[in-house]
Amino acid sequence: MSFLLSxxxxxxxxxxxxxxQGEVTRRPGADxxxxxxxDYVYFRDNVAGVQREWWYHRTGCKVWFVAERDTRTNEVxxxxxxxxxxxxxxx
Amino acid sequence: MRLRSQPGERIDRSxxxxxxxxxxxxxxxxxxxxxxxxxxxxxxxxSRSFKYHRPRGLLCCSxxxxxxxxxxxxxxxxxxxxxxxxxxxxxxxxxxxxxxxRDLLGVVDKVGGPFTPVGFYYRTMIRPRRAWPLxxxxxxxxxxxxxxxxxxxxxxxxxxxxxxxxxxVIGGGPAGRAAAAAVDGDVLLVDDRxxxxxxxxxxxxxxxxxxxxxxxxxxxxxxxxxxxxxxRIVVATGALEQLLLFSGNDxxxxxxxxxxxxxxxxxxxxxxxxxxxxxxxxxxxxxQLARAGVEIAAASLRPESLSAHGRRGRLxxxxxxxxxxxCDLLVVSGGLQPAYSLLAQAGARIEYEPRRGIxxxxxxxxxxxxxxxxxxxxxxxxxxxxxxxxxxxxxxxxCEDVTTKDVKRALAEGFDSIELAKRYTTxxxxxxxxxxxxxxxxxxxxxxxxxxxxxxxTTTARPPxxxxxxxxxxxxxHEPAKRTPLHSRHETLGAEMIWTGQWRRAFQYGDPAAEVxxxxxxxxxxxxxxxxxxxxxxxxxxxxxxxxxxxxxxDLKPGRIRYGVVTSDGGRIMDDGTVARLGDELFYVTTxxxxxxxxxxxxxxxxxxxxxxAEIVNVTGALAAMNLAGPRAREALAPLTGADLANExxxxxxxxxxxxxxxxxxxxxxGFVGELGYELHCPATDAGVVWDALVAAGATPFGLEAQRVxxxxxxxxxxxxxxxxxxxxxxxxxxxxxxxxxxxxxGKGAVPHLQVRERLVGFTADVLPPEGAQVVREGRIAGRxxxxxxxxxxxxxxxxxxxxxxxxxxxxTIAIRVDGxxxxxxxxLAAFYDPEGTLLRS
Numbered sequence: 001m002s003f004l005l006s007x008x009x010x011x012x013x014x015x016x017x018x019x020x021q022g023e024v025t026r027r028p029g030a031d032x033x034x035x036x037x038x039d040y041v042y043f044r045d046n047v048a049g050v051q052r053e054w055w056y057h058r059t060g061c062k063v064w065f066v067a068e069r070d071t072r073t074n075e076v077x078x079x080x081x082x083x084x085x086x087x088x089x090x091x
Numbered sequence: 092m093r094l095r096s097q098p099g100e101r102i103d104r105s106x107x108x109x110x111x112x113x114x115x116x117x118x119x120x121x122x123x124x125x126x127x128x129x130x131x132x133x134x135x136x137x138s139r140s141f142k143y144h145r146p147r148g149l150l151c152c153s154x155x156x157x158x159x160x161x162x163x164x165x166x167x168x169x170x171x172x173x174x175x176x177x178x179x180x181x182x183x184x185x186x187x188x189x190x191x192x193r194d195l196l197g198v199v200d201k202v203g204g205p206f207t208p209v210g211f212y213y214r215t216m217i218r219p220r221r222a223w224p225l226x227x228x229x230x231x232x233x234x235x236x237x238x239x240x241x242x243x244x245x246x247x248x249x250x251x252x253x254x255x256x257x258x259x260v261i262g263g264g265p266a267g268r269a270a271a272a273a274v275d276g277d278v279l280l281v282d283d284r285x286x287x288x289x290x291x292x293x294x295x296x297x298x299x300x301x302x303x304x305x306x307x308x309x310x311x312x313x314x315x316x317x318x319x320x321x322x323r324i325v326v327a328t329g330a331l332e333q334l335l336l337f338s339g340n341d342x343x344x345x346x347x348x349x350x351x352x353x354x355x356x357x358x359x360x361x362x363x364x365x366x367x368x369x370x371x372x373x374x375x376x377x378x379q380l381a382r383a384g385v386e387i388a389a390a391s392l393r394p395e396s397l398s399a400h401g402r403r404g405r406l407x408x409x410x411x412x413x414x415x416x417x418c419d420l421l422v423v424s425g426g427l428q429p430a431y432s433l434l435a436q437a438g439a440r441i442e443y444e445p446r447r448g449i450x451x452x453x454x455x456x457x458x459x460x461x462x463x464x465x466x467x468x469x470x471x472x473x474x475x476x477x478x479x480x481x482x483x484x485x486x487x488x489x490c491e492d493v494t495t496k497d498v499k500r501a502l503a504e505g506f507d508s509i510e511l512a513k514r515y516t517t518x519x520x521x522x523x524x525x526x527x528x529x530x531x532x533x534x535x536x537x538x539x540x541x542x543x544x545x546x547x548x549t550t551t552a553r554p555p556x557x558x559x560x561x562x563x564x565x566x567x568x569h570e571p572a573k574r575t576p577l578h579s580r581h582e583t584l585g586a587e588m589i590w591t592g593q594w595r596r597a598f599q600y601g602d603p604a605a606e607v608x609x610x611x612x613x614x615x616x617x618x619x620x621x622x623x624x625x626x627x628x629x630x631x632x633x634x635x636x637x638x639x640x641x642x643x644x645x646d647l648k649p650g651r652i653r654y655g656v657v658t659s660d661g662g663r664i665m666d667d668g669t670v671a672r673l674g675d676e677l678f679y680v681t682t683x684x685x686x687x688x689x690x691x692x693x694x695x696x697x698x699x700x701x702x703x704x705a706e707i708v709n710v711t712g713a714l715a716a717m718n719l720a721g722p723r724a725r726e727a728l729a730p731l732t733g734a735d736l737a738n739e740x741x742x743x744x745x746x747x748x749x750x751x752x753x754x755x756x757x758x759x760x761x762g763f764v765g766e767l768g769y770e771l772h773c774p775a776t777d778a779g780v781v782w783d784a785l786v787a788a789g790a791t792p793f794g795l796e797a798q799r800v801x802x803x804x805x806x807x808x809x810x811x812x813x814x815x816x817x818x819x820x821x822x823x824x825x826x827x828x829x830x831x832x833x834x835x836x837x838g839k840g841a842v843p844h845l846q847v848r849e850r851l852v853g854f855t856a857d858v859l860p861p862e863g864a865q866v867v868r869e870g871r872i873a874g875r876x877x878x879x880x881x882x883x884x885x886x887x888x889x890x891x892x893x894x895x896x897x898x899x900x901x902x903x904t905i906a907i908r909v910d911g912x913x914x915x916x917x918x919x920l921a922a923f924y925d926p927e928g929t930l931l932r933s
Contacts, residue, residue, distance in 0.1 A: 002307040004320075014305070014320070021696060027660065030839045037840050041661040056692055064699035074304055084702020 003074040008081050009061040021054035024066060048072055055079075093131055094359040094383055101285075101357040102127075112182045113190065119176045126152065126159050126172035127358035129182070135343050135405060136191045137161065137171065138184070141236065141521065142492035143200035143484075146191065146404030148343035150489075152350035154283070154557070155331065157490045157522040160236060161185060167237025168522070168558065172350075173284075173296075185237040196233065209497035209516050236522070249562040252317045254279070256292075259308055259321035261299040261433060263287065266463025267327030279319065281310050283557075301554025302326075302437040306458055309554070316563045323458050326433050330464035331526050333425035335370060336495060336535065337478040338485045339399030344406030345421045348376045355379040363420025367409050369394055371471060372424030380422075389416045397478040425474050428530045429465045435552035443533075443545040448473020450530065450549055476534035487535060488528040490521020495535060502539050509536060513550050522558045525550065575620035576715040576778040584792055591795070592685035594621045599794040604883060606793035607800050610766055611884055614721035616790035617798055619770065620778065623668065623687020624710045625680040625694070631703030632676050638701065638836050639694055640670070641820065641829040647672045652744040652759055655680075656810075656828050657690060662819045662841030666690050667810045671746035671759055679746070679757065679772075683810055687711045697837065715778030719785055720768035720801075722930075727788040728769060734758075743932040752784035762931040764801035765924055800880045803889055804924035806853050813851060813877040813891050821845045822893075824852075824920075849874055850899035853923060856888040856916035858909050865908045866894050873898065876907060885923045894918070 004012040023044050028036045045051070050070050057063050068078040096104075106121035112129060119128025126137070126149060136146040137159040147158040154173035162183045163169040171182065188195040216226040256279045260271040263282025271280040271291045279292045286295030297312035306324060310317040332347045334340060344363060354362045361383045368374055368390040380387060389411055398410045399421055408417045431452045435441050438456040443449075444467065451467035462468075477485065477495060485495045493516045506515040509532065518532045519525035525532075529549055537544045573594045581588065586597035597618060600606065609615045627636060633645035640655045647653050649672050657666040666689070668681040682690040691709045698705065719728060725736050734741070734749035741747060745760050754777040759770040773781050786792065799809075808814060808823065819841070820826050831842055859879055866874030879890030898905055903918040925931070 002303040003305040014307075019692065028840060030835055032840045034844045037661075037844060041659075041841075054696065056696065058692070062695070064696050082699070084698075085700055 001074070003076065005055060005067060005076055006079045007057045007060060007063065008065050008079055009063055010057065013057070013060060017057060017059045019056040019058045021056060021064075024052040024054060046071075050077060092133070092361060094355070094361055097356055097359045097382065099356060100359045102359060108176050108178050110176060110178065110180045110182065113184060121176075123176040123358060124172055125161070125163060125169070125174045125176050125180065125182055127354065127360055128176050129171065130354070131358065131360045139187050139191055139194045139197065140341065140492050141186075141490065144187070144194050144196040144198075145200050145341060145484075145492070146194075146197075146343050147341060147489070148405075149346065149350060149354075150334075151332065151347050151527070152353045155523055155526045157236075160522065162237055166560075167239065209493070209500050247314050249314050249316070249560075249566055251566045252315055253320070254317055255320045257322045258325065259306075259319055259323070260325045260327055261308070262327030262329055262463070262465070263293070263295060264327060264329050264463060266329075266465075266468070267325070270325045270327055270460075270462050279321075281308075281319075298557050299433060300556050300559055302433050302459070303554070311555075311557070311559050311563055314563065316566065321458075323460065324437070326437075326459065326461045326465055327463050328430035328433060328465045330427035330429050330469055332372060333428050333474075333530055334489070334527050335397070335423045335425040335474065335478055336476065336485055336487060336531055337397040337399065337423075338483060339401065339406075340423070341484070341486045341489050342399050342401040342406040342421075343404055344401070344419050345399060345423060348372045348422055348424050351376045351420075351422050352379055355383045361385065363418070365418045366420040366422060367411060367416055367418045368422045369397060369411070370424035370426070370474065372426065373422040376422055385420065388418050389414075393474070394478060425531065426471045427464065427469045429467050429469065430526070431465065432524070432526075432552040432556050434459065434461055434465070435549075436554055441549055441552075443543070443548075445473070445543065445545070447471055448534075448544075450533075450544075476531075476538040487531050488516075488518040488521060490523050490528070491517040493518045493528075498532065498535055499539055502536070507536075507540060509533060509547050509550055512536060519550050524556065524558075525552075573621070575618050576775040577618045577620060577717070577782055580779065580782055581618065581792075586792075586794060589795065591621065594684055596621060596684075597792070597794040599796045600792055603794065603796040603800070606791060606797035607883065609791035610721045610764055610793060610797065610801055612722070614719070614723040614727050614788075614790045615764075615766075615793040615797070616782070616785050617718050617720070617764075617793050617795075618715075618782070619718050620715040620775070621684035622711070622716055623680075623682030623684065623690060624714050624716070624772065625682065625687070625691055626708045626710055627678045627680055627694070627705055628676055628708070629703070629705035630676055631705040632678055635694075635698060635701070635703040635705045636670065636678060636680075637833055638703075639697060641836055641838055641842075643830045643833060644670055644672065644678065649674055650746055652746050652761060654828070656820060656825060657682075657693070658820065658838035658841075660837055660840065662838045662845050663816060664810060664814045664818045664820065664823060664825075665693070667808070669759065669761055671757075673746065673748075673757075685811065713775055714772050715775045715781075716770060716772045717778070717782060717785070718763065718768055718770045719790060720762065720764045720766045721790075722767060722933075723789065724767045724769055727785065727790060731784050731788060738933065743928075751781050754781050756781065762928075763805075763807055764798060765805040765807075765922075766801075766930055767933050768931075799878070800882060803878055803880050803891065804882050804884060804922070806891070806919075806922040808851070808891070809878070818851070819845045819847075822847045822850055824850065847896050849893040850896050851877075851891060851893055852899045853919040853921075854890050854892055854905060854907075854916040855885065855919055855923070856890070856907065856914060858914045859888045860890065860907045860909045860914070860916075866892055867906045867908055867913060868895065868898060874905070882923065889919075889923045890916075892916075 005015050006012045065081045069076045102120040102122040108119050117132045135148050138147045150156045150158045152172045154170045159172045160168045161171050162185045184191040257277040258274045260267050260280040281297050282295035283298045286293045297310050300309045306321045308319045351362050354360045365386045365388050394412050401407050434452040437459045439452040440454040441450050442453050444451050487493050497516050501512045501515045506512045533544050533547045536547045581597040586600050588595050589598040636644040652669050652671045655670050666686040671679040694707045731752050732749050747758050749758050754773050757772040762768045860876045864876040865872050874894035876892045882889045901920045905916050906913040907916050
């Protein structure tokens with residue numbers, strides 16, 4: 001693991017400057033069934049291919065952003081600061 | 092014995108250098124390597140082989156083979172043929188019982204053969220099982236290479252340097268130099284031999300260890316590891332001379348042509364008296380041998396059969412195509428093989444090319460280029476896999492002492508792929524990392540399985556390309572420590588300091604029990620600067636905190652404090668602390684000592700998703716904090732501040748900005764330790780002033796141990812000590828913090844599904860159980876102790892334990908295993924000390 005990740009603020013930086021926070025998931029509503037909740041909390045798709053995931057520039061500008069990365073090659077296709085979902089509670 | 096001056100020699104005869112070998116004083120010249128100086132002084136045997144302890148001498152003189160590994164100034168496995176000679180170095184044999192010349196372990200070579208076939212260690216010495224510790228001890232003594240250097244013997248310090256270049260050229264031969272010169276811009280050339288003057292940057296002597304993703308190339312240069320990030324990489328690693336396979340090919344006196352060339356040209360040493368040359372490449376050293384006055388007894392470009400014979404490990408004759416020839420030097424060449432390892436690591440394909448009998452790199456990854464001999468720019472014809480002849484040991488791998496017989500046996504046992512044969516015989520796994528044996532092993536397997544080299548292929552190339560000291564990979568020894576602004580006060584007081592996470596904290600100041608009594612009876616003072624301290628500010632701050640915590644903070648009045656637990660979306664307890672509302676849009680949040688960074692990142696992550704109009708700022712390092720606690724807290728603090736401390740105007744759970752000893756402080760009236768207390772947060776730079784004033788007012792400093800006793804008496808939980816990743820608010824009996832009428836908060840979805848498999852309860856007992864002791868019920872484990880201390884105030888042992896819900900009842904008797912015996916304890920659900928909290932509110 002030594003690929004470069006492009007921070008939306010700082011540009012390409014070594015990956016060890018960042019914290020990985022896993023796949024971007026869909027958070028179910030507060031009335032979720034136990035199965036839905038368990039799926040969300042514990043299960044990940046773990047795709048062999050392009051995946052959207054959260055990263056945090058821990059030793060840099062401390063921004064949270066989303067990267068699209070090919071898990072087979074570690075090629076990072078895109079990074080962006082996502083627009084917030086807003087303050088509304090999930091469905 | 093030196094030759095007369097050679098054209099272009101590297102030694103400087105006007106600068107003799109003294110050094111010692113095995114305690115004896117020897118002399119070499121500036122420009123020598125340790126190896127060349129030893130050879131010039133008459134040394135021929137440099138080491139003993141890994142398994143059979145056969146004598147070994149200089150073979151490649153290029154730092155590739157294992158033959159010249161010795162211990163230099165206490166550092167084991169130094170390849171002395173490339174180690175520059177420095178004044179006063181202390182050179183010693185390694186891996187021998189006696190000396191390299193007379194090694195008692197050489198008996199393994201005489202009698203061990205039939206008993207130590209390939210893979211013997213997988214089959215023998217496994218019974219009886221209880222004897223294994225003895226076998227292991229013996230084997231550990233016999234196996235391995237050298238002894239790990241003692242930290243004291245002057246390794247010096249290892250460091251890491253980060254560099255970024257547009258173009259990195261690996262290899263300083265003609266092809267590499269030409270490539271570097273052709274680059275217009277930021278270029279660095281790494282050369283594992285001596286450097287050269289050039290218009291571009293040169294790092295030498297330095298060795299590239301591998302090519303990792305993202306163009307990362309670690310380069311070893313003495314005690315410095317360069318982590319070079321390159322936009323483009325040009326590999327110019329050249330080609331490696333290969334050994335031929337024949338009986339006795341490891342005898343002292345068998346050399347590769349390049350070794351002979353360097354010996355004569357660079358160090359002016361005569362490599363032998365009577366030489367035999369075998370192979371296309373070997374004939375090329377005729378010139379050097381003539382200059383050195385070495386008699387050439389025989390030469391053959393492509394012999395049918397060859398075996399070498401010697402006495403006590405040193406070459407005395409060869410049998411060349413059936414004809415015996417006396418000699419003490421056998422120069423052999425099995426041709427050249429492009430040094431493709433770095434390219435293979437980078438992702439290139441490696442293919443066999445039968446016309447020249449070599450593996451060549453193809454399909455290079457983006458950003459990587461190869462030039463010169465490494466690209467396959469070699470003109471030669473392939474050589475036979477094995478030159479059969481009379482004799483016994485024919486080594487495929489001289490690093491690990493793997494013979495042709497071993498490889499054949501591995502094949503017979505079914506290990507017929509190169510990767511399996513490698514793991515079984517350890518061929519290519521030694522210090523040379525396949526530089527001398529990869530091609531030979533493939534050729535041999537192809538011959539023995541009646542296939543061709545393309546079908547056999549190569550083993551996977553992995554970093555490092557050359558052996559590297561572990562210290563270099565570990566870097567300088569760092570033990571990052573965070574010290575509070577009051578650290579020197581604790582040191583002056585003679586505190587015992589301990590690690591809590593990265594923090595250094597005062598554990599106790601001599602008598603923790605007295606520190607506990609001081610807090611209960613009079614006044615104590617503890618440094619709690621390690622607490623995480625976070626400001627959350629903005630119009631969205633109240634709503635953000637409502638959504639981050641199960642409790643509600645939007646209805647918290649300015650100037651008031653509320654306890655909060657951070658949970659995950661799975662409902663698990665992550666951290667805890669207090670939240671003080673300092674204004675309509677400003678909150679001051681504290682976290683556990685080890686949790687501050689994680690909590691801040693967690694808060695920021697959720698707000699990246701939600702987008703509340705609020706700033707989250709970690710002020711942990713900027714502020715110090717200390718807790719003044721005890722019945723005398725108010726009367727001691729009053730003279731130091733102009734603020735009104737009366738219980739009616741500064742209530743329990745109030746937060747006020749007051750000046751203490753002239754220092755502006757945020758005072759939080761909270762009580763982790765159960766007595767009347769004020770937690771004073773102030774600028775780190777002024778912490779000493781506040782601390783000194785409070786100590787002068789009669790406060791006794793108390794440490795972490797006293798605090799642990801005091802908080803346990805109150806039944807206060809330490810997240811991470813009394814809770815783990817499975818704990819939830821229900822099982823920890825903190826359901827009162829959940830405000831489930833909020834539309835959403837992190838962990839809300841889990842609330843209806845929370846399960847209580849165990850409950851956290853207090854207990855009292857007569858015997859002190861260790862933390863982690865089992866709670867036993869009907870013969871099975873029914874829980875565990877997380878904290879336990881002797882409490883003078885309660886008069887018994889008190890503690891916290893997770894137990895099955897059925898026995899989590901007030902007064903229930905539970906059994907705790909202490910030193911193998913069952914001890915009764917009584918469950919207590921309320922705090923052990925001042926359960927109504929009247930002291931906190933007094």
